[in-house]
Amino acid sequence: MVLARFALIGALVAGVTGGTGDTGAAAAAGAAAQGAPGATGLSARAPSGATVQVPGAIRGRLDVRRVARPTERRPEVAAPGSAGPRDLPDLRRGVVYLESAPRGAFEEREPGRAVMDQRNETFVPHVLAVTVGAVVDFPNSDKTFHNVFSLSRARRFDLGRYAAGHSKSIRFDRPGLVRVFCDIHSHMNAYVLVLSHPFFDVTDVDGRFRIDDVPAGTYTVVGWYDGEPRTSRPVTVPSGGIADFELVVP
Amino acid sequence: MKQALLALGVLLLSATGARAQLLPTEPVSVADGRLVVSAEISATVGGGDPGFFNYTDYEYSGLRNLRVGVGAELRASRWLQVLGELRLDHATHVEPFALYARIRPWPERRFDIQVGRIPGTFGAFGRTSYGTGNLVIGTPLAYQYLTSLRPDSLPATADDLLRMRGRGWLSNFPLGVAAADRGLPLINSVRSDTGVQAHGLKGVVEWTAAVTTGSLSNPKVRDDNGGRQLVGRVVARPVPAVAVGVSAARGAYLSRAVERALPSGARLDDGIQRVLGVDGEYSEGRFLARAELIRSHWALPFALSGGGNERLGAHSLLVEGRYRIAPGLQLAARAERLDFSRIQAGGLSELWEAPVQRIEAGASYSIIRNVTLKASVQRNVRDGGRIRRDTLAAMQVVYWF
Numbered sequence: 001m002v003l004a005r006f007a008l009i010g011a012l013v014a015g016v017t018g019g020t021g022d023t024g025a026a027a028a029a030g031a032a033a034q035g036a037p038g039a040t041g042l043s044a045r046a047p048s049g050a051t052v053q054v055p056g057a058i059r060g061r062l063d064v065r066r067v068a069r070p071t072e073r074r075p076e077v078a079a080p081g082s083a084g085p086r087d088l089p090d091l092r093r094g095v096v097y098l099e100s101a102p103r104g105a106f107e108e109r110e111p112g113r114a115v116m117d118q119r120n121e122t123f124v125p126h127v128l129a130v131t132v133g134a135v136v137d138f139p140n141s142d143k144t145f146h147n148v149f150s151l152s153r154a155r156r157f158d159l160g161r162y163a164a165g166h167s168k169s170i171r172f173d174r175p176g177l178v179r180v181f182c183d184i185h186s187h188m189n190a191y192v193l194v195l196s197h198p199f200f201d202v203t204d205v206d207g208r209f210r211i212d213d214v215p216a217g218t219y220t221v222v223g224w225y226d227g228e229p230r231t232s233r234p235v236t237v238p239s240g241g242i243a244d245f246e247l248v249v250p
Numbered sequence: 251m252k253q254a255l256l257a258l259g260v261l262l263l264s265a266t267g268a269r270a271q272l273l274p275t276e277p278v279s280v281a282d283g284r285l286v287v288s289a290e291i292s293a294t295v296g297g298g299d300p301g302f303f304n305y306t307d308y309e310y311s312g313l314r315n316l317r318v319g320v321g322a323e324l325r326a327s328r329w330l331q332v333l334g335e336l337r338l339d340h341a342t343h344v345e346p347f348a349l350y351a352r353i354r355p356w357p358e359r360r361f362d363i364q365v366g367r368i369p370g371t372f373g374a375f376g377r378t379s380y381g382t383g384n385l386v387i388g389t390p391l392a393y394q395y396l397t398s399l400r401p402d403s404l405p406a407t408a409d410d411l412l413r414m415r416g417r418g419w420l421s422n423f424p425l426g427v428a429a430a431d432r433g434l435p436l437i438n439s440v441r442s443d444t445g446v447q448a449h450g451l452k453g454v455v456e457w458t459a460a461v462t463t464g465s466l467s468n469p470k471v472r473d474d475n476g477g478r479q480l481v482g483r484v485v486a487r488p489v490p491a492v493a494v495g496v497s498a499a500r501g502a503y504l505s506r507a508v509e510r511a512l513p514s515g516a517r518l519d520d521g522i523q524r525v526l527g528v529d530g531e532y533s534e535g536r537f538l539a540r541a542e543l544i545r546s547h548w549a550l551p552f553a554l555s556g557g558g559n560e561r562l563g564a565h566s567l568l569v570e571g572r573y574r575i576a577p578g579l580q581l582a583a584r585a586e587r588l589d590f591s592r593i594q595a596g597g598l599s600e601l602w603e604a605p606v607q608r609i610e611a612g613a614s615y616s617i618i619r620n621v622t623l624k625a626s627v628q629r630n631v632r633d634g635g636r637i638r639r640d641t642l643a644a645m646q647v648v649y650w651f
Contacts, residue, residue, distance in 0.1 A: 074650075078370070081362040151578050158577040161535060163490040164490070
């Protein structure tokens with residue numbers, strides 16, 4: 001911890017004194033500040049003498065105090081036997097994103113492509129975050145039929161029934177939250193969070209996230225979990241530096 | 251009717267509430283998932299049914315009903331669960347539709363033994379009989395339509411039987427219980443039988459076998475005739491798009507009320523119902539189609555006119571399908587026919603019951619995932635009875651979690 005603070009002070013001094021402004025130095029400053037709270041940064045000086053803001057990063061941890069329970073199967077009283085085993089969705093993951101995007105965020109970008117698999121009667125991953133225009137593939141990796149559909153306002157679709165080894169795709173053209181279900185297996189559900197800018201990250205199983213290439217400035221960072229935004233806080237991203245903090249979902 | 255209308259309104263309003271998560275959208279889980287509770291509420295409002303085409307065992311029309319079904323599963327251990335469903339029908343009849351223990355001797359294998367008031371073994375309709383699974387609103391004729399035959403009252407002559415053609419909702423015969431009452435359907439889908447059931451799955455073949463106290467047309471909680479029913483079903487799914495099933499059942503259907511009326515040497519468990527069924531399902535993309543053929547025979551343990559046993563036959567053919575034309579919006583239709591065998595009466599060969607045909611077509615729209623609004627029109631034609639043709643319309647709201 002003490003070492004980290006020394007590193008943070010070193011990085012701040014480098015930023016204040018102008019440093020060299022090369023990205024290698026910025027990265028080094030970021031690396032040195034790993035694990036330290038707060039923000040580090042630097043600015044570069046252009047040949048004309050004007051100060052150029054170098055993009056920074058946001059990283060940290062979304063601390064989910066109460067992890068949601070997976071959706072249980074409905075008691076199938078009319079079934080002559082119990083259903084087969086299924087995988088439980090990974091419900092430890094959330095999404096962290098900027099509430100409002102910095103300038104330039106809406107410049108034309110290559111639409112992304114993502115995959116939400118269907119395995120052992122579970123959507124994998126349980127949470128997918130994409131930008132507007134992205135295409136999501138829904139392959140069926142089970143032996144049984146699945147029928148992916150959504151009645152969400154942001155995107156209503158129905159891919160129909162299809163068998164193992166087949167995949168169908170859908171383009172998400174509007175920002176918003178899309179709840180995805182299987183028409184055959186009522187316990188199967190997932191989220192596709194469609195964002196209008198690329199400044200977001202899905203947390204890993206420990207809740208860690210990192211959003212790169214964020215222009216320097218002050219933003220509201222939102223922690224989304226289990227279907228809704230649960231927490232937010234203002235964060236200042238220094239030029240070429242890293243804002244490091246923790247968001248708590250009670 | 252008033253209750254169903256009221257419930258229909260409340261459910262429609264609650265669709266907005268469900269958006270705001272005022273109502274559950276998923277099964278309620280307590281005690282760390284050991285107890286899971288779900289429910290389905292369906293409110294159905296339809297016109298009068300003076301021809302009693304849709305009347306069921308509970309003396310109400312299936313097109314005018316408020317049904318609340320609450321299901322629960324208690325997961326005592328990996329190898330033992332207790333499942334049950336309590337149903338309120340027509341806002342008056344409360345009954346445990348099912349209550350049984352499920353034993354899984356080898357938790358890693360798909361093999362179960364179920365004991366108690368168990369789910370139906372025969373046919374394809376049992377698992378799709380809920381509002382969410384039924385493609386239209388009405389219940390298939392084979393699983394609902396009341397024939398004139400009764401478990402507690404017997405015709406003395408063929409004429410007694412023919413006089414009741416097309417009057418299954420209120421038939422009466424001279425032997426046994428004299429009061430008029432409801433007759434028997436081929437398969438009763440509103441009550442469950444009691445017994446032991448085994449179920450297994452191996453590869454693409456799923457099988458179920460059961461021994462119960464009642465019969466398909468007359469399921470029982472308590473045995474009332476000393477007979478047992480054997481029922482079995484095998485389903486093969488060679489490819490995910492196709493399922494083919496074969497079912498068979500043999501059970502005693504007469505009750506002790508007619509014991510005294512039996513001729514000497516005849517026994518209650520001579521009154522046997524034998525049923526054979528074949529069904530198939532095909533689905534691909536937005537399309538789903540099903541077909542089912544059922545043949546049933548009831549043996550009357552004495553001669554209608556002083557001869558040997560009489561076998562009364564019935565067979566039903568059903569074809570149904572649905573196509574989803576947009577997310578949450580689907581069109582569906584069902585066509586079916588229920589025919590009956592002939593008996594000799596006064597030197598003539600006559601159908602012992604009036605054949606019925608039904609075509610039902612409708613649409614359903616899911617306002618949100620777990621609230622669905624259905625509407626359908628049903629055309630019934632019967633070759634007998636006071637009212638021989640009727641067109642009925644109905645609306646239904648189904649909410650589930």
